[in-house]
Amino acid sequence: MGGVNGMAKGQHRLEFEVVEGWERLPEGWAFTEVAGVAVDSRERVHIFCRGTHPVVVFDTEGRFLNAWGDGIFTNPHGIYIDERDRIFLVDNFDHTVRRFDADGNLQQTIGQTGVASDTGFAREHSPVLHAGGPFNMVTNAVTDAAGDLYIADGYGNARIHKYSSAGEHLFSWGEPGGGPGQFRLPHGLALDSAGRVYVADRENSRVQIFSPRGELITIWDWPNRPADVFIDRADNVYVAEMMIERRDHPPHFAGWLTEPRPGHDPLGRVTVATPDGEIVARIGGADNPTLPGNFITPHGLWVDPHGDLYVGEVTRSTRHMWGGLEPRTFQKFRRSR
Numbered sequence: 236m237g238g239v240n241g242m243a244k245g246q247h248r249l250e251f252e253v254v255e256g257w258e259r260l261p262e263g264w265a266f267t268e269v270a271g272v273a274v275d276s277r278e279r280v281h282i283f284c285r286g287t288h289p290v291v292v293f294d295t296e297g298r299f300l301n302a303w304g305d306g307i308f309t310n311p312h313g314i315y316i317d318e319r320d321r322i323f324l325v326d327n328f329d330h331t332v333r334r335f336d337a338d339g340n341l342q343q344t345i346g347q348t349g350v351a352s353d354t355g356f357a358r359e360h361s362p363v364l365h366a367g368g369p370f371n372m373v374t375n376a377v378t379d380a381a382g383d384l385y386i387a388d389g390y391g392n393a394r395i396h397k398y399s400s401a402g403e404h405l406f407s408w409g410e411p412g413g414g415p416g417q418f419r420l421p422h423g424l425a426l427d428s429a430g431r432v433y434v435a436d437r438e439n440s441r442v443q444i445f446s447p448r449g450e451l452i453t454i455w456d457w458p459n460r461p462a463d464v465f466i467d468r469a470d471n472v473y474v475a476e477m478m479i480e481r482r483d484h485p486p487h488f489a490g491w492l493t494e495p496r497p498g499h500d501p502l503g504r505v506t507v508a509t510p511d512g513e514i515v516a517r518i519g520g521a522d523n524p525t526l527p528g529n530f531i532t533p534h535g536l537w538v539d540p541h542g543d544l545y546v547g548e549v550t551r552s553t554r555h556m557w558g559g560l561e562p563r564t565f566q567k568f569r570r571s572r
Contacts, residue, residue: 249471249507249516251544251568253528257297258565264288269547269565271314271375271463271535273322275337278539282547282565283314283324290314290324290339295539297567303339313375313387313423313463313535323376323384330370332386345386345402346370354411356391362489363411369396369404375423375463379447385424385432390488393418395434395449408449413439416451419490423463423535427470427510435461435474440496442474455512459499460492467538470510475533475546478503478524503530505546518544518568531562542570 260266267286274280279300280293289304289311304324313325320337331346351371355364363371371391378384382400393411395418398404409418423435431452432445442455442464460477467473479492479501495501504519524531535547550562 250571251516251518252571254567254569255527257567258282258293259297259299260291261299264291266291266547266564268549269535270311270549271325272537272545272547272565273314273316274537274539274545275316275320275322276318277320280539280545281314281316281322283311283535284547284564285311285549290322307333307341312373315375315377317378317382319382321378323378325373325376325386327372327374327390330373332370332373332376332384343402345384345398346373351391354392356489358391358488360489363391363393366394366407366410367392368407369394374421377424377426379426379430385426387421387424387434389422390420393421395421395424395432395445397449406449408445415454416443416445418443420488423461423475425464425466425472427466427472429510431510433464433466433472435464437461437477438490438492440492440499453512455508457499457512457514458506459495459501462532462534463536465536465538466510467542468540471515471538472508472510473536473538473544474506474508475530475536476502476504476506477532477534478530503533505530505533505536505544525562527563527566528568530566544568544570 266284269284271283278295282291288302291302292300308326310328312327315323322335324333334343352367354367370388372389374389375387384398386396388394394407394409396407419438422437425433430447434443444452461474462477463475465473479495507516508514519530533546534549537545
């Protein structure tokens with residue numbers, strides 16, 4: 236499953252092959268880190284990255300189209316494009332969610348720029364002590380069929396917030412902890428065709444599934460540090476699982492796992508499951524994680540209408556770990572037709 240040959244075969248019916256060198260960046264450009272990726276209705280691939288040009292757009296063949304967003308973001312973290320081609324970009328350090336049109340024009344900002352809510356959290360000093368309002372190091376956003384917005388919040392909070400399509404805060408749920416309905420870094424989220432909300436509860440190493448009102452339905456305990464969730468048109472659930480980073484110094488954020496939970500594989504990978512949690516495919520192998528088809532820290536993912544998979548990674552903190560080999564920041568996988 237994954238590895239040197241770049242092929243990842245599902246246990247039942249899904250197969251993917253890595254497409255090396257798909258993206259054609261202008262000369263001298265670099266993603267630096269890819270926090271997220273999304274595809275619009277015209278099948279243009281938007282990469283939200285931490286380089287000089289935050290939003291880089293490609294066509295389906297990987298040809299560069301344009302870039303925008305320079306000088307706007309403090310720390311790109313999540314991207315979502317809805318059916319109306321509204322582009323939601325989440326700025327982790329700025330505590331905001333910004334909505335842009337398809338041409339990159341700012342339409343709306345949710346949250347107070349540079350202002351964090353009170354949760355008792357202090358980076359490198361204190362974990363989240365209590366739930367707070369929006370936002371404290373917000374992480375990701377997704378819309379439902381009505382255009383209402385669910386927002387995961389985040390490194391400095393332990394909440395999911397729901398907003399109306401007009402930007403009105405409707406309600407929130409969650410609190411810090413490891414019990415049912417609690418969160419330890421709600422990092423990514425997605426909605427299935429029934430409107431159920433899947434939350435990547437990263438440092439609890441699980442995906443929690445809720446009703447649209449925030450009522451807990453079930454918990455998947457097989458993921459390892461899930462960073463993002465994407466659900467395609469057939470309700471296949473894609474989960475980006477981050478590698479456990481064994482560190483010789485404390486992590487920058489209090490509460491991060493430093494060892495895998497019992498029974499969990501510490502490898503970085505992408506797992507595909509049914510809405511009932513049955514695993515149908517895994518991408519990523521046990522070999523060197525810098526090889527094509529493997530992962531270290533898959534952070535954001537998207538599946539286009541053809542079933543092709545795009546995965547972004549944030550790897551700057553891990554580059555010293557692989558003997559001078561350069562970790563990947565982005566990969567495309569073509570699904571077998």
